[in-house]
Amino acid sequence: MTVVHVLGAAGFAGAQASALLDAHPSLELGQITARADAGRRLRDVAPRYRVEKELTPLDLEAIGRDDMAVVCYPHAEAAAVVSDLADKGVRVVDVSADHRLRDATLYPPVYGFEHPRPDLLGEAVYGLPELYRDRIREARVVANPGCYPEATILSLLPLRDRLTDVVVDAKSGVSGAGRTPSEAVHFSSVTENVSPYKVLRHRHQPEMAQELGTSVAFVPHLMPLDRGLLATCYATLSGPLPTDDELDALYRDFYADHPFVEVVGAPPGMRAVQHTNMAQVFAMSDPAGGRVVAFGVLDNIMKGAAGQAVQNLNLMAGLPETEGLG
Amino acid sequence: MTVVHVLGAAGFAGAQASALLDAHPSLELGQITARADAGRRLRDVAPRYRVEKELTPLDLEAIGRDDMAVVCYPHAEAAAVVSDLADKGVRVVDVSADHRLRDATLYPPVYGFEHPRPDLLGEAVYGLPELYRDRIREARVVANPGCYPEATILSLLPLRDRLTDVVVDAKSGVSGAGRTPSEAVHFSSVTENVSPYKVLRHRHQPEMAQELGTSVAFVPHLMPLDRGLLATCYATLSGPLPTDDELDALYRDFYADHPFVEVVGAPPGMRAVQHTNMAQVFAMSDPAGGRVVAFGVLDNIMKGAAGQAVQNLNLMAGLPETEGLG
Amino acid sequence: MTVVHVLGAAGFAGAQASALLDAHPSLELGQITARADAGRRLRDVAPRYRVEKELTPLDLEAIGRDDMAVVCYPHAEAAAVVSDLADKGVRVVDVSADHRLRDATLYPPVYGFEHPRPDLLGEAVYGLPELYRDRIREARVVANPGCYPEATILSLLPLRDRLTDVVVDAKSGVSGAGRTPSEAVHFSSVTENVSPYKVLRHRHQPEMAQELGTSVAFVPHLMPLDRGLLATCYATLSGPLPTDDELDALYRDFYADHPFVEVVGAPPGMRAVQHTNMAQVFAMSDPAGGRVVAFGVLDNIMKGAAGQAVQNLNLMAGLPETEGLG
């Protein structure tokens, strides 16, 4: 069985990826690395998962060239190790943002660092199987999408060629902000509260614009819940506005062969997708306003991060896309 | 002191109105009426408030013509009693939807009943002091705004004459759905969940369109919290798009003399306004999309219902607008 | 494969049992019955589970004598159908309270009805495998434990022969109150609140006393969360008080061969067991007070109801105890 190492396994996405791989029938969990938490069992760090394996410092030497890796480092910190791994021949899913933007000149203004390997940016495949499945199968470096872009793009993908403008009003659970404690994620700050943040300035906006090929206004909001992400999208299109029935037919046709996207019959809430790798999408027509209102909902740690990474690993390893994903 | 009766005092808005009036320095709480809960002390129904008074069936005869009344009945049930009270000369704040729409022909399709008193619809004043303060002072029937329209209109009022289209993506706490138990408001349905509902079909949409004078697409979402409402509005305008600075100046100027609307310097969360009668608003420019993104936040039971009602009663009674409202 | 019917599948426990059986490798889900919700797919009633099967009215005739059944009716309503099924030869796990108390004279004062089949009470096996595994294998009627007794008894079972008195201070999520809407489970009643209820008068007390063989004071509290139950137990013992080390050794030895009880090294929170069939227990010595403080935590819908039922079905069907339970 192919061994998959998880670099940065103590964070929310890394821990979930480790748990999925630990139970995966055809992939074998290798190193699970951490810095501050090295020496602890993963289950003591993330009690929700029952992974007995111990977190260790990264041992790059011990990673074989036939192994694969999932990198869950913070942005700006992943690029170097992805570069090392790729050069060694190890195939990588980079869960960080470090290989998502194809235009290297965006990294300084958006992420605050000069990208060390513009060549890898060009080579990396954006890890959305619903868009790039075949290329993911062959990729050396797969750039796992951000959670907000994942939900947004899936909700609009069947209309992508016709989009002229998109507003994304997104609602995310707190786990999307990561495991690092701060005043913003203190329980007393979040409970009984809803807050817009980084309005029109969030780092996921260029990623959405890149993949949707149109202007995007992105307005994220923090919700008082742990896991779940809903993108409510307001889109204008070129050409005549589809009816509700046409949208339903278009979406069902488009997603017929995509196992992790479910076209539902009404605006979806978060409940049905939590702790699964499913996304649910729905679109309706607003003739009075000349727009489509589209909804995409997913679990930000699963389809929005770690589940998506395993889906990509499955494709890269030539396995059935759904294996180990429930 | 003027006596104010609260009809329908066991619901969330009625209980809060009763509590505000019970503590009001210049208005006297009269009857607090209920059907199923008649005979209970209000504090046993609504422990958050410490109102010892007992809920009773309505005694219409005992309401004097110099008294005032707040009617917190469900829509379609308020119209008759408001009519009786108004005919008797009693001045009324109708917290229900029964006098909000000036066009009587909208009541059958929107609220499912034929309005019995189109003349009162024509006479009733929409109870938003920031728009109709002087008329409220003299009104016999004041139609207290819906919670969603209240937040939406306040967030866009300084731009009202220039609006060409508005999308309202709103987030509401569960108390907005009222006190009646149902599967939708069961704790297990709501916690760790966010759900869009009545998308493009919510009854508050015509009210928004009436007062904003433009097309409105309204998309409400239910949040896992009790009290608070955030309207995130995406508006297009006639004429040149204002800059952020121009918006700030325009809003601060517009709201300078309105004691319950605070123009803040960043997109507001719900925390600062909960359990107060304050609304906070903020607008920013999105030049790339040619739109304004405006935010309005309030406590749906206070400024969105009972606090707003007391603010209106203050105006009607010739009292300082802020009296008894903290 | 043995077919298992779920009677009362629209409630929280019945829906979870149906989902577990729908995915079970060696048992086949048969009828899933409901009254008000008959005609709906289960997934539309309980979106968390992706069970496509349709809820139907009960068809007793269609249940074969080699089938098994899980009865998730309210107490007092289960006894009749369990009687019918048992007489027919169908083996039953009764998730209701109707066969838990061996003393038939307790049913009128505790549950408000005269038990129709004292003979079945005598025959029924209390469905706690950690106590009655062998008898469950052979039973015709298994009385699935209540969620509170399950957590309480597991936390004290290794000390059962020595108990002289027990105080159970229990904390339960809202799902324990069932799916029926009421003011008590309205989100606005529960959020940001903790409430003791039915103090010293809860129906699960006689069940605890029966199985622990000592006096029990039971004080349940409702928590602002969906799923999870923690019993904090204060027990006095005959004989010398064990030390912390002795308790740890005793518990680990006792539970060594019980796959769904995990002895942990510190007082357990709810997180690690939610959505699993695991219970976690821990006991510590309080020499100053001459008592043991014992903790038991589980998911009230899994190990506290539906998961426990499937564990019992596995035993009754001669399957590995853990099959289909993760």
Add this chain to the structure above:
Amino acid sequence: MTVVHVLGAAGFAGAQASALLDAHPSLELGQITARADAGRRLRDVAPRYRVEKELTPLDLEAIGRDDMAVVCYPHAEAAAVVSDLADKGVRVVDVSADHRLRDATLYPPVYGFEHPRPDLLGEAVYGLPELYRDRIREARVVANPGCYPEATILSLLPLRDRLTDVVVDAKSGVSGAGRTPSEAVHFSSVTENVSPYKVLRHRHQPEMAQELGTSVAFVPHLMPLDRGLLATCYATLSGPLPTDDELDALYRDFYADHPFVEVVGAPPGMRAVQHTNMAQVFAMSDPAGGRVVAFGVLDNIMKGAAGQAVQNLNLMAGLPETEGLG
């Protein structure tokens, strides 16, 4: 008006105390000090309160000898400044734990530091007006109770002379853990979770034992909510066990003249006391177990900290005890 300075005003208790004093009719808010947050307006740190005043570094020189002070520093950090203030003649309410224990030898094992002023420990009055009202009026240093001891002692005070043993099973909101971010108070750790912590080892235990004069086993639990504290106490008594009616009469008689303790008729939940300075207590008899079950509930930031401090300041300043406390 007497000026009251709040030292450590950026934390939860300090911010609430500042807000209460800012609105107090007979006390004047002086310095509100902070370290990391100096230079920010309090309302930007604590948006729930609308205090415009700016946080500053402490200016000890500027505190007049006729002023009073509330010290909300962490334990071990308050002792020095309380000492300085007291020597200067400034009367102090110490919200920290640094003057609660009369026995100086307890500070090293319990709080990890050698107390610098055993003389002040001897002089300081434990700031529970229900027990020491007259001494508080004259005190130079008042040691404000811990939130857990406050709820516990109030729930048992009428029985104090007869207590032989007490178990305290306590449930606290997250704000009790303070404003400092950590993994334990991360929203994702707390939501949908309940956790016992510091079982039998919590620092508030010696304080309870000191004031109740009996052995105390203290088992605190963290709840998924912001503000509120419930102590469920299991007490054995010398002499015959009182009946429910006797307990009710005893409690009502005892608390008749205490404005902030309300004896209620059933086990109280948290809702009715949140954001107030009220405590609610209730006791019932458990004849089968030979014990009293007593409940005490309060808002841990109000009656459990800042509201209690203002109540003490009122007494010290010769003002009505309830002034400025709603």
